[in-house]
Amino acid sequence: MSSPPPPPAVLVSNGAVSPHAPPSAATFLESTAGAYTTARASPTGGLLWWPRHLLRLADSARRLAESHPHLLGLPGPPPHALSASPIAPLVNRSVRVGVHEMRRLGDRGSEDLAITALVRADGSPEGLEVCVHLGLYVPPVFGVAGARLAVAGGGREAAAAKYAPWARMRKAMEKMRPPGTTELLLTNDGDRLLEGSVTNFFVVCRKEEHLSSEPLSVQAMSNEIEVQTAPLSDGVLPGIMRQIVIEVCHDLGIPVGEVSPSWSKRELWEEAFVTSSLRLIQHVETIQVPSVWEDIDSKTWNDVSWVVKQFQGAGCITTQIQRKISERAIMEEYNIANLCEL
Template sequence: MGRWAFMKSDIGANRRTMTDCKFLFSNGVITSSPDVPPVATLLQSHPGAYTTTRTHSDGACILFWERHLRRLSNSARILLSRDPRLLFKPEKSELSLPPSLVESSAWDSAVESLVKDSVDQVLPIALREGLRKEGEELAITALVSGNVEKLRGMESASGSDSPAEMLDVYVHLAGYVALAFDRPEGAARLAVVGRGRSVAEAKYSDWVRLRKPLERLRPTSVTELLLSNDGDHLLEGCLTNFFVVRRREGKGVGENPYEVQTAPISDGVLPGIIRQLVLEYVFPLYIHFDLDTYIS
């Protein structure tokens, strides 16, 4: 098959250096260090869809923010329609969702507005407080969680079925130092450990809990765990999308000598932000793109 290499990004829930600078915005209340839990604790404590990005240029902008907002609202919609328990996590009774809520055309704009407004409130404060060390950015995790009590209130009241009325939004900020991939410690070391995620098209907080048994299997030298349903077709990492960059064999004259491989969405992988950016970058360069990651 020729030589191949792993390609990933430091954006999202990848391994990175986190510092003690932390803020949490929830239901209009801002909490700062040391009372803010680690982001993994927050995600394991609340159901829902989430996304993680970071600031850039000393907090001047948020990387791919509009893409993250769209992916977050889409993940929440997928959970609502396919497995509401991953969004609400009710303890006892079955959920009764108003049909108009699931099919609401206002869903995306409502969710994106909720998250954007929350980030706009806490980010300036986090930047102004000056708790970051020199060279740090801020990792931003936004979690949209269904509130069962609010949902029941909507069921008993007549009127609007706005998504905003049954969702809680949590925004977690933490100081961030990106790993440098031009250093030996920045290289990826991989191991295949488990089957693909359920409802893989959505990014949801319960996966943080579900992947813990897999993390216990991770050798100390391995930086990312890969998922596969058969041991041959590689789907994605526990934390990242997965790409293979390899030199092609038997290419035609004038053809690009490299190709990029990744699993198709239909195989059960997250439509990640970096995945889409790689696709957009590769096509104009006439690099062959293969929607498969079969490694023998």
């Protein structure tokens, strides 16, 4: 019996569709330098928070050109500041071509799309090449399956920018991935948890003066709990969903502390969740941390003993935040039809 054909995927470079079968988005990122962003397009025809993605992409390219040019594909800092002005129209053109090609290949517009836009240095007059990878995406159903996290490595270089080589660099942490783990967490000291390898990380933390065995309630939001996530100054990606969560918590009256969650205070953690532009928000089921952090780079997951923190499903605060994010996703969709008029 022949295997079913792979789902449609498209790779576009500077507005031209690649004649070759595209690799997966992850494989493409592993093979190149460049700044990138990954956005989700809904079946209703909306790009989620697309203007924010374009701004983040331009900012990442600028930061890399100034301080880490090799990650953008440059031999050294450019003689002039990288101009962000051509990036948005170049990306939009390639997205427009890519969506048209996906529909030609059989995508009926009934499934979500993952759209990865990458900017890297080249010899063109603009000095930039724009590549866009498009593929189908099946989002997880909120509340059904939670993330299972394990602390596995140190924080990222140039964390303020989102860059393709990280897809290759993070593979060094795979030896510390216990079986069943779905995401790896980063820390520089074994206690303060920064972010996931492809997500931002949050905990819902009881304030110490309100430590209690009673179940958490929505009514306790304003004075008993705080949502914590690492500050940008600690070296984490300024994720788009990270900022959306902060804004949503403000709207809901939920206090937010931009402080790296401390594993030594995990008894105060009532809930945890991770965010990304594809999965949006996903509750955490378990977190595992090595009992001893020293010399962790030379070890594998089987060489260490693990301390485990377990959570009971999607909690009430996480659920409240997820509902508000879903409402905002609908209200703030960028109509993909504006890109598809060929």
